[in-house]
Amino acid sequence: MxxxxxxxxxxxxxxxxxxxxxxxxxxxxxxxxxxxxxxxxxxxxxxxSLRAKGLSSAKAYALGLVVARDPSLLGTDPFFPAFIAGIETALAEHDYTLVLSVATAPGAEERCYRKLVENGRVDGVILTDVRHDDSRIPLLLELKVPAVTVNRPDAGSPFPAVSVDESAGIIAAVEHLVALGHRRIAHVGGGQEYIHGRNRREAWEKALGAAGLPADLFAAADFTAAGGVAATAGLLRQADRPTAIVYANDLMATAGQSYAQSLGLSVPGDLSITGYDNAEFTQYLNPPLTTLATDPMLWGRVAAQVLLNQLTGAGRGEDTVLPAPRLVVRASTGPAPTDPGPARH
Amino acid sequence: MxxxxxxxxxxxxxxxxxxxxxxxxxxxxxxxxxxxxxxxxxxxxxxxSLRAKGLSSAKAYALGLVVARDPSLLGTDPFFPAFIAGIETALAEHDYTLVLSVATAPGAEERCYRKLVENGRVDGVILTDVRHDDSRIPLLLELKVPAVTVNRPDAGSPFPAVSVDESAGIIAAVEHLVALGHRRIAHVGGGQEYIHGRNRREAWEKALGAAGLPADLFAAADFTAAGGVAATAGLLRQADRPTAIVYANDLMATAGQSYAQSLGLSVPGDLSITGYDNAEFTQYLNPPLTTLATDPMLWGRVAAQVLLNQLTGAGRGEDTVLPAPRLVVRASTGPAPTDPGPARH
DNA sequence: ATACGGAACTGAACCGGTTTAGTAATACCC
DNA sequence: GGGTATTACTAAACCGGTTCAGTTCCGTAT
Missing domain, CATH: 1.10.260.40 (lambda repressor-like DNA-binding domains)
Incomplete structure (x- = not known):
């Protein structure tokens, strides 16, 4: 003993x-x-003893994170590992730990939150992948658990949000393409049920508007490689096909680029491509991908700090906005072709 | 209340x-x-109340996982997210949770384990990235905490191990290359301080031996893209350069392939390349990568189950060996060139 | 001299379970 | 019919902290 x-x-x-x-x-x-x-x-x-302390003070000294993704997709996104590492750097200073749950089955997400909170596993939760009209907001209110959201939910959320000015990133990408002479700039969007999926699409629309161009080349996808390919195929099939595509993440951009090349298109000769995330492998693609570098580790760190402040009563519950993503120009973007050529099938 | x-x-x-x-x-x-x-x-x-239960039964109802990686590298490996998802599937059935720690600073790893155990946060830990003569084995013994190791440590470990027959995977890759006529088959190894790094190297040596070929083309690296490039450069600089390279993971293979192409080599015309992990992006490379598909989710699930069995006294502490990786043949491997051509610089 | 206030500390209750020791009632046995 | 098990249950201790309600003791104001 x-x-x-x-x-x-x-x-x-x-x-x-x-x-x-x-x-x-x-x-x-x-x-x-x-x-x-x-x-x-x-x-x-x-x-x-933390256990005894926890019992008498009714605290868990832990934060919860529920990751709801198809497990096969989990490994494709460089966001979470770095985000979690960021959370840890903040927690380590406060003797808190992270309790991680992965909700794979549909509907399991809500159960995960319930379990974590009702079992008293956590004192607060970090909400990622915030969705339009997110049902988790009322859930967390019902559970009366402090939380931070990663991106500001559209439905009224009383929780502080930590967000990134994604618009600025996408706008920079579009401006880069416009400067290269592109006029037909498409967007392959991520799931539009996600706030970040919408943000990126709206930023693309806004940037095109500012350049006096129509935002008519939108193809819906879901952040997956397969979805990226399908959306790309749809765009390239059009008569007046785009000369550049802004993708909502690197995986779709990678898959889209590969698909375009398989049609015989040259990247960036016939088609310029930008991604989002700056996944490490993108610099080893052929051609290397122009993309937007974010700092998920910082994001995780700040999110955890904001939540901890709330728990210790130090926080004022204000939103935080992190620096905009940085445009990383590589060889997948180039001057617009003088003649885009026919549609490809 | x-x-x-x-x-x-x-x-x-x-x-x-x-x-x-x-x-x-x-x-x-x-x-x-x-x-x-x-x-x-x-x-x-x-x-x-779990807290009250924990206090009187001196249990935490949680397992610990310490991930010791440079945070910038964390996002590059598809292993951990899927592995963790696998752990979760096993834990969900037993009302246990996962406490995750990320040790970024060197030396922080030991402190993480100590903290988790001494604070009574966890009832057992899962040990990944097992190293040669791993200092964590004696540490865990000192802390008297049940554990499972992912791969069997070389130093005597009393903990049950869950491993994969990595040899079979690498051997399949080498046999595939031999069948394509390759005779100069190199290996770019992962960190040799890791058991899995060694396993893959030894399997490569063994497979070459079985084919009657010398295992003289080994280049040490560290599982990172930069390391993969450097090792590849060293190999291609040799007078009698390899016509095929077996990489210890996908990231190094990706970076190596990109580097070889930048030298003007054709893949697989001049050089065949195989990876390891079957990261999703590898199928969108140009050319798509021949690689070895593992099942990290199953691995996590089994590791957690073995540990839980130990905790509930149901386990017999025996080692488990999971099915060997599956060779996924894609376009990065092809017939050996008749004349490998001169060394490249 | 006496009452009062505050500092320093103790004992016990409390958090919400598990577990042990003890008790009452019934069943069993010769 | 008296002793002994067995069953079904209760009261209380216990896990290891926090916190509340007192108690002592001292300095100070009246």
Whole structure:
């Protein structure tokens, strides 16, 4: 058995209560006694039991993250690992830990949140992949659990949000293409049920509008490679096909580029392509991908910090906006072709 | 406040103890009473508090996983997300959760394990990325915490291991290349401090031996893209350069392929390339990558199950060997060139 | 001198379960 | 019919902390 507070109390010749006060910096013990207790505690190597602490203070000292993705897709996105690493850097400073749940089956997501909260596993949760009219917001309100959202939900959410100015990133990509002479700039969007899917699409529309171009080349997809291929195929089949495609993520861009090449199109000779995320493999594609570099680690760190502040009462619950993604220009974008050529099938 | 065991006891007109017995299927209550208690509990919506349970039973009902990787590399490996998803599928069935720690700073890894165990956060840990003479084995023994290792450590480990017959995968890749007429088959290895790095190298040596070929074209790397490029450069600079390279993972293969192409080599015309992991993006490379498909999700699931069995006393602590990786032949491998041509710089 | 206030500390209750020791009632046995 | 098991249950201790309600003791104001 490990050493307990009673052992320390006995060794220091005081009561359990005094040890507790001394440890937590509360009044009720003289400076001399406090010091003596702390020194005895250190000598005995006492570590207060989190379990006991949790029981009496009704806290878990942990944050929860539920990742709802098809497991086969999980490995394709460089976002989560780095995001989680960021969370950890913030937690490590506060003796909190991260409880991770992966909801694979549809509908399992809600159960995951319920379980984490009702079992008292976590004191707060981080909400990612926020969706349009997200049902998890009322759920978390019902569960009365503090939360942060990654991106601001469209439906009224009382939780602080940590977001990135995605518009600025997409706008930079579009401006880059416009500067290269492109006039037919398409967008292969991610799932439009996601706020970030919508943000990127709207930014694309806005940027085209600002350039005086019509935003008529939108193809809906779902952030998956297969979806990217299908959307790309649809776009390239059109008579007045695009000379550039802005993809909502790297995986779709990669798959789209590969598909376009399989049709005999040259990238960027016939078609310019941009991605989003700056996944490491994109610099080794042929050609390397022009994309938008985000900082998911920072995102995770800030999200966790905001949530921790809320829990300790230090936070004011304000939204945070992180720096915009940075355009990384590589060889997948180039001057617009003078004649885009016929549609491809 | 949530409903507690006392509320249930009072409502059912019995003592707390009786409720506890009824809930846990222990003797000491008559079938009638048991049923009545359970029905009252259900009516009140009682969920026994994990915290209280944990305190009295000295358990955490959680498993720990420490991921020690450079955060910038974390997103490049499709292994962990799927592995974690697999763990979750096993945990979900047992009301356990996963506590995840990411150790970024060097030396932080040991502290992570200590903290998780000493704070009583976890009842057991899953050890991945097992290294040669791994210092974490004695550490876990000192901490007296149950564990499973992913791959069998070379130093004596008392913990059950869940491994994959990596040899069979690499051997299949080499045999595939030999069948295509290759005689100069190199290997770009992952970090040799890792058991899986060594396993893959040894399998490559073994396969070449079986084919009567010398295993003289080894280039050490570290599973990173940059390392893969450097190792590839070294191999291609040799006078009698390889006509095929077996890489220890997809990222190095991707980077190596891109580098070889930048030298003007045709893949697979001049150089055949195989990877390992079957990351999704590899099928969209140009050419798509021949690689070895593993099942990290199954791996995670089995590892968690073995550990849970140990905790519940059901396990016999035996090693488990999962099915060998499957060779996925794509366009990055082809017939050996009749004349490999001069070394490239 | 006496009442009052605050600091320093103790003992016990409490968080919500599990588990042990003890008790009452019934069944069994010779 | 008296002793002994067995069953069904309760009361209380316990896990290891926090916190509340007192108690002592001291300094100070009246």
């Amino acid at each position: 490990a050493v307990t507070i009673s052992d320390v109390a006995q060794a220091a010749g005081v009561s359990k209560g005094a040890v507790s006060y001394a440890l937590n910096g509360q009044p009720g013990v003289s400076p001399d006694t406090r010091e003596r207790i702390l020194s005895v505690a250190k000598d005995l190597g006492w570590k207060p | 949530a409903v507690t065991i006392s509320d249930v006891a009072q409502a059912a007109g019995v003592s707390k103890g009786a409720v506890s017995y009824a809930l846990n299927g222990q003797p000491g209550v008559s079938p009638d009473t048991r049923e009545r208690i359970l029905s009252v509990a259900k009516d009140l919506g009682w969920k026994p």
